[in-house]
Amino acid sequence: MLNIIGAGKLGRTLGRLAADSGRYRVQDCLARSMASATAAVDFIGGGRACATVIGLQPADLWLLSVPDDAIAPTAQALAGSGVIRPGTVVFHASGAAEAEILAPLRAVGAHVASLHPAFSFAEPARAVAQFAGTLCALEGDAAACVVLRDFAAAIGAQPFALAAGGKAAYHAALSVASNYLVTLTDIARQLARQGGVDEALLSALLGPLMQGSLANALSMGPQQALTGPIVRGDAATVARHLAVLPPDLQPVYRALGERTVAVAGARLPEEARQTLLALLRD
Ligand SMILES: NC(=O)c1ccc[n+]([C@@H]2O[C@H](COP(=O)([O-])OP(=O)(O)OC[C@H]3O[C@@H](n4cnc5c(N)ncnc54)[C@H](OP(=O)(O)O)[C@@H]3O)[C@@H](O)[C@H]2O)c1
Structure with missing residues (x-):
């Protein structure tokens, strides 16, 4: 079960690839507006459109694909919402930020990581068609990296590990x-x-x-x-x-x-x- 917080260009693309793999079901899809969240659900082909963290359902995998400057406050909001269960894996896709930016979620029992695709997601339909084989830099908690190597393989990416502290x-x-x-x-x-x-x-x-x-x-x-x-x-x-x-x-x-x-x-x-x-x- 995958929840997508920030269903924009990257969120829609990875959501659709995950759903198409048959190995993940996209559950909640959050954007700032309901119109955008609904468009994301239509594109992905499943899920529930949401425009607030209130009422989100637990999931074993969460993608925080909000803009970089919204990752820390979103992580804070999710950590305080009570929806994160121990053992949940939460990751973001920023190239610049470390997994550590998700530390408030670790404090409530989540395993955190970042998975950065070296790919330009200008237009989701084209991105879905061209994504296969994309290198994705992976770093974070060991338990999260195990889950994300499987996720990357399912969406056709090639994950590779960064050194601890190597993101910058x-x-x-x-x-x-x-x-x-x-x-x-x-x-x-x-x-x-x-x-x-x-x-x-x-x-x-x-x-x-x-x-x-x-x-x-x-x-x-x-x-x-x-x-x-x-x-x-x-x-x-x-x-x-x-x-x-x-x-x-x-x-x-x-x-x-x-x-x-x-x-x-x-x-x-x-x-x-x-x-x-x-x-x-x-
Ligand atoms: N685009 C790329 O080529 C690319 C490549 C590699 C990595 N990334 C990373 O992927 C992440 C997402 O980038 P993107 O290009 O997909 O961004 P995007 O297209 O702008 O989508 C951002 C999504 O987050 C939502 N959002 C914006 N501000 C928010 C907030 N304060 N709280 C909650 N949701 C918010 C937006 O809602 P609305 O839809 O309602 O506006 C939208 O659904 C970033 O970390 C970026 O660094 C992007």
């Missing part, structure tokens, strides 16, 4: 991988414009280079994938870059340059490494 570093990894890649694209576009490249050519010029480098780094590993002046020990070229970089890009170029020297590792002779570091730290 895990989320930082995802942010660096997706957000900083976008920021690097922006920096490269700014420099290409400065060099006189026509706006219409920016994507065609930078796209294949960036996609090729990313594919190489993922398949060969970052050290082997490195090309360019730093791994060649070409300090004169790095000095020419530094001479034309605008002041706002100097710190990021220098910081990433230092990091790139570290990634190059043994591919860079010691003397070249020292010369480059002195230049980048100048």
Whole structure:
């Protein structure tokens, strides 16, 4: 029996996948408005629409798929409602928050965890069709993780365990991988414009280079994938870059340059490494 608190994009999708698996029955489905909860029940194909925690029925598995900033107050409200029975498993799906945010529920006997699908739930019908094989980061109480590995398998996900306390570093990894890649694209576009490249050519010029480098780094590993002046020990070229970089890009170029020297590792002779570091730290 599964209760869904926060029947939005993710809640509807996981609810429908759970119901379709034949291994879970969706019972109570809560949203802020009855209209939204009713739409969720229709989409999932079962359950009871609710718009308040009052009157919720006990269940052995609870998904708290409310927005991140509502998880702690919702956990508090559920813990105080008396509906959580000892041994109940409660989980949230946030990428950033730890299972620990559900601690008030542990205090009333629940086992708590977080299960974060690395997937974008823009539209539930499409998400249901495309979800199979999605990696889901799992952390929390051991008893909850056992139950959630089964749940993940039933909805077609691939769960993997995070280290205890590892959620912040895990989320930082995802942010660096997706957000900083976008920021690097922006920096490269700014420099290409400065060099006189026509706006219409920016994507065609930078796209294949960036996609090729990313594919190489993922398949060969970052050290082997490195090309360019730093791994060649070409300090004169790095000095020419530094001479034309605008002041706002100097710190990021220098910081990433230092990091790139570290990634190059043994591919860079010691003397070249020292010369480059002195230049980048100048
Ligand atoms: N969307 C994604 O791609 C994605 C990916 C991975 C993880 N997640 C995680 O999944 C969780 C839910 O995200 P979502 O995108 O599904 O959010 P969403 O579409 O905005 O749905 C949130 C649901 O919670 C309800 N709700 C909002 N505020 C509430 C409150 N204060 N108390 C009780 N219910 C409340 C909403 O009710 P109404 O329907 O009435 O507005 C809605 O049913 C978040 O923890 C998010 O980090 C999302």
